[in-house]
Amino acid sequence: MGSSRHDERAAAPAERSELSLWIAGDRLRNDVESSFVETLEGKVALVTGAASGLGRGVSEALVARGAQVTLVDVDEAGLESAATELGANAEAVVADVTDRADVDRAVTEAVDRFGRLDIVVANAGIVGSGMIATIDPARW
Known part of the structure; x- marks a missing residue:
């Protein structure tokens, strides 16, 4: 042996x-x-809260694995930095996820740029408490 x-x-x-x-x-x-x-490979994702932290990390992982990603955040400078770092497979859309019109616009821009939407990572948020069934949509 x-x-x-x-x-x-x-x-x-x-x-x-x-x-x-x-x-x-x-x-x-x-x-x-x-x-x-x-x-x-070839999937299209939209990630909210993508300018920093977990959202940026998820966006990096998605692009590294072949996805095209629409990065959404209210932090314009952070968003542009992330989009530049990620290259041609990333698009930055400044939007406030608490504003339904902004969310609609972000989705429309993702579909217009990449042709469809396969994945949504709803990462943006703030800390709060309450039951989802009883929380007021304005507070949500």
Whole structure:
């Protein structure tokens, strides 16, 4: 057995178990990443709150996996910075998601630019409390 390859059968029970989990986890991660890339190639997304933080990170991940992304935020400078960084597959739309007309305009601009809309990441928001069933739409 002059192989330098690790022989799983020779490992102690705890090592075998950990090695099996590691191999299974690695295979699953590769399968998920592969199918994630395939499913986003050519898809069109709209991400709110895209100028910074989680929204910007999600936008970066979407573009890296082949999606075209409309970035939506009220922060014009941050939005332009994100769009410039992401390149031709990103479009910046300054819009306030609390204004229905702005939301309609952002969706229209996404569809006009990229031809359709497949994914929406509703990330913009503020901290508040209340039950969604009872909160006033103006407060929402």
